Amino acid sequence: MSRFFSSRYANAEPYKPGEQPKGQTVVLKLNTNENPFPPSPRAIAAAAEAAGRVNIYNDHMCRDLKAAASEYFGLPAENIMFGNGSDENLDFAIRAFADDGFPLIFPDITYSFYETLAGLHSLPQVVVPLAEDFSLRLEDYRGLKGMVLIANPNAPTGLARSRAEMEAFIAEDPERLVLVDEAYVDFGNESCVPLVSKYDNLIVTMTFSKSRSMAGARLGISFACKELIDDMEIIRNSGNPYNVNSMTSAMGAAILQDDEYTRKNCAEICRVRGWFSGELRALGFNVLDSRTNFVLARTDKIGGKELYEALKARGILIRHFNQERIKDYNRISIGTEEQMKLLLENIKEVLK
Ligand SMILES: Cc1ncc(COP(=O)(O)O)c(C=O)c1O
The missing domain is CATH 3.90.1150.10 (Aspartate Aminotransferase, domain 1)
Structure with a gap:
């Protein structure tokens, strides 16, 4: 150092x-x-086509990709934003909402990047042990104030909670901000994305790295109410507004259209x-x-x-x-x- x-x-x-x-x-x-x-052959072709235009800056609002995502997920574009992988979206969310008086709360066994981000930003952490069988006991979070990070399904356990269980948890305390990290949702769990239009204390993140074979292209998507998205966009646009490059953006739109x-x-x-x-x-x-x-x-x-x-x-x-x-x-x-x-x-x- x-x-x-x-x-x-x-x-x-x-x-x-x-x-x-x-x-x-x-x-x-x-x-x-x-x-x-x-990745889908359609996504590869879209990336090749976009590569021919990289002399001009990429659209920093990813409008085409957002339109494709809006149609695919059935949510207005104002409820969606993109990151250079889910990891970047997690960083935007944590920087936007956690602070000394609003700790990060997460399980003892989960995606270790949550702890990494807490350390990077010197944020207070509340670590809640999983049950003996590694299941997530949502009742153990009752009364805790802060930003709760729940990978659902969890990594590295692979275990999941249902959407109904997550909804009860989100609804139980509107002052608690819940981020549901759905990196693995496409392998057999229900998504909380449909709850975004109902709750203003919910952020859902997904990645294109796993189910959509785009790990090396780096694309993550966040869903939340407009106010939360606007806050996270302030962080994104104050750092690197061009965070999702043209090839990745084109691939993302093409893969959503090749479901x-x-x-x-x-x-x-x-x-x-x-x-x-x-x-x-x-x-x-x-x-x-x-x-x-x-x-x-x-x-x-x-x-x-x-x-x-x-x-x-x-x-x-x-x-x-x-x-x-x-x-x-x-x-x-x-x-x-x-x-x-x-x-x-x-x-x-x-x-x-
Ligand atoms: C639970 C979880 N969230 C997020 C990520 C990061 O995904 P990305 O490749 O989009 O940054 C991973 C990657 O392994 C993960 O396991």
């Missing part, structure tokens, strides 16, 4: 992304919940998840009931870190979290059936 580094960031603890293969031969990469299928492609891929990933979970259970693993494109699993036969390391030595990356309550587990992204078969063969060999 240089002597010029601002004391404002004294509490910053950079996020640790899943490993990106470097050097060694990686046979299987199942550690960052990427989609095994390429059949997304639905087909999600259905296949869910099918493989069901089959793979069954196979793991047959090997003696405890597998949480996932509504996402990953599973969290453990076995008494080998420690979480040991399994992760043994597979890594074979060129297979899965995710191990060195965190107290989940250190015996591994998070495994769902790839194609062929990839998961190869993984299973390797797990069986390691267990021998």
Whole structure:
């Protein structure tokens, strides 16, 4: 650290992304919940077309993309905004609404970027433990004032609450701001987006990284009432108004118009998840009931870190979290059936 580094960031603890293969031969990469299928051919064509026009600035309000999203999600454009990935939208929301008197409130086991952002902005945090079985007990948040961050489905557990449960929670205290992070919603859960027009204390975020195969293009979407969106737009437009580039914007609109492609891929990933979970259970693993494109699993036969390391030595990356309550587990992204078969063969060999 240089002597010029601002004391404002004294509490910053950079996020640790899943490993990106470097050097060694990686046979299987199942550690960052990427989609095994390429983006829709229509989205690729749209990006190529947009690339020919990058001599002019992109539309900083993403109007075409917003129109496509407005039609797809059935909400007016004023209730929608975009970020350079969901992570950026989370940052906009946290910067806009949390402060010393309005803490961030989130579960002990959840997406670790919430804690990263809390540190970056030196925000007070209230951490609420999940139940013993890793389920989210919404009643434990009763009486807490601040901005609640709920990944639904949660990561890395994969467990989810229904829309009705979330609605009761949002309605229970209008002074509490609830951000529902729906990064994995397309893999089997109900979205809270339809609640946005009913509640002015709700923000829903989604990403195009998972169900829409656009992780490397960086596109996230936020939904909220107009007032909340306007506040977050102040933050966005005061930093980098051109945050979503033309290629990404064009891809996003095209993929929303090619929903059949997304639905087909999600259905296949869910099918493989069901089959793979069954196979793991047959090997003696405890597998949480996932509504996402990953599973969290453990076995008494080998420690979480040991399994992760043994597979890594074979060129297979899965995710191990060195965190107290989940250190015996591994998070495994769902790839194609062929990839998961190869993984299973390797797990069986390691267990021998
Ligand atoms: C719960 C959750 N929210 C948000 C994100 C970030 O998504 P994006 O790639 O759009 O920044 C992730 C990524 O893994 C995630 O797991």
